Amino acid sequence: MSAERRRILVTNDDGIYSEGIKLLAEALAEVGEVVVVAPDREQSATSHSLTLHRPLRIRQLDENQWVVDGTPTDCVNLGVLHLFKDRPPDLVASGINFGSNLGDDVTYSGTVSATFEASLLGIPSIAFSQQVGEHFSFAPGARFARRMVAELFGTELPPDLLLNVNFPAGEPRGVAFSKLGRRIYQQSIVEKLDPRGRKYYWIAGTPEFKEEEGTDFAAIDRGQISITPLHLDLTDYRGLETFGPLEGRLRRITGPAEPMAAAEPAPAGGGAPAGGGAAAGAGRSPGGGEG
Numbered sequence: 396m397s398a399e400r401r402r403i404l405v406t407n408d409d410g411i412y413s414e415g416i417k418l419l420a421e422a423l424a425e426v427g428e429v430v431v432v433a434p435d436r437e438q439s440a441t442s443h444s445l446t447l448h449r450p451l452r453i454r455q456l457d458e459n460q461w462v463v464d465g466t467p468t469d470c471v472n473l474g475v476l477h478l479f480k481d482r483p484p485d486l487v488a489s490g491i492n493f494g495s496n497l498g499d500d501v502t503y504s505g506t507v508s509a510t511f512e513a514s515l516l517g518i519p520s521i522a523f524s525q526q527v528g529e530h531f532s533f534a535p536g537a538r539f540a541r542r543m544v545a546e547l548f549g550t551e552l553p554p555d556l557l558l559n560v561n562f563p564a565g566e567p568r569g570v571a572f573s574k575l576g577r578r579i580y581q582q583s584i585v586e587k588l589d590p591r592g593r594k595y596y597w598i599a600g601t602p603e604f605k606e607e608e609g610t611d612f613a614a615i616d617r618g619q620i621s622i623t624p625l626h627l628d629l630t631d632y633r634g635l636e637t638f639g640p641l642e643g644r645l646r647r648i649t650g651p652a653e654p655m656a657a658a659e660p661a662p663a664g665g666g667a668p669a670g671g672g673a674a675a676g677a678g679r680s681p682g683g684g685e686g
Contacts, residue, residue, distance in 0.1 A: 408505025415491035487513035490523030528564025576610030
């Protein structure tokens with residue numbers, strides 16, 4: 396199949412009317428058949444959540460655009476397993492997100508989680524996010540996304556392809572493949588009162604970045620486009636080795652239970668009342684108090 400005919404499902408977590416998804420869809424339409432399935436409102440920080448406790452509704456806006464009252468993960472599921480089940484997309488592209496998704500942010504991000512879901516469904520996927528700064532624009536990122544996808548379509552894409560791409564706020568100065576950095580939030584809970592005197596809360600926090608060479612933070616700080624390959628296997632393989640002694644101790648405590656000791660027979664003349672075992676309430680006076 397030629398690159399021009401490959402199907403690309405575009406979604407995001409900022410909602411169907413965001414500028415980022417509009418420019419991404421327009422750019423990718425030059426290299427494939429674009430179908431947009433996106434949330435009807437902002438779904439930032441919804442992570443990999445799936446709507447299971449209420450029905451979902453889909454509304455078609457035009458020939459190749461659908462809106463869903465759910466999360467980015469819902470959108471990918473509905474697109475792949477329902478709307479395009481007869482011909483699933485060849486690629487899922489999520490974004491372009493308003494704000495970067497660097498380091499530990501990927502665990503919260505609805506943008507990145509849409510690509511997690513695509514990967515679980517066996518579809519190559521890319522998440523695109525834009526750092527926000529003075530006079531920033533989605534346009535350079537959209538142009539790069541088009542060229543990047545065209546390049547990828549020139550090869551056979553592995554089904555587990557999962558890339559997290561972040562664009563700097565200014566004109567990009569090169570590309571760097573990088574590992575996830577650490578963004579540490581100094582979390583705080585803000586307590587306030589509503590007009591009826593009831594308490595409510597905001598989860599707030601100030602991010603701090605751990606300076607480390609080779610990370611996505613370092614690449615963005617240099618004005619580069621950061622590309623981080625991700626995977627969904629969360630196994631700590633080092634732990635399989637280092638936790639060996641603990642495994643042995645846990646095996647010992649999961650052996651067969653020791654048999655309980657048999658009850659000693661009652662002394663002669665002081666046995667239980669006629670009729671067998673100890674009477675209910677033994678040791679109490681007829682009135683129920685202690686004897």
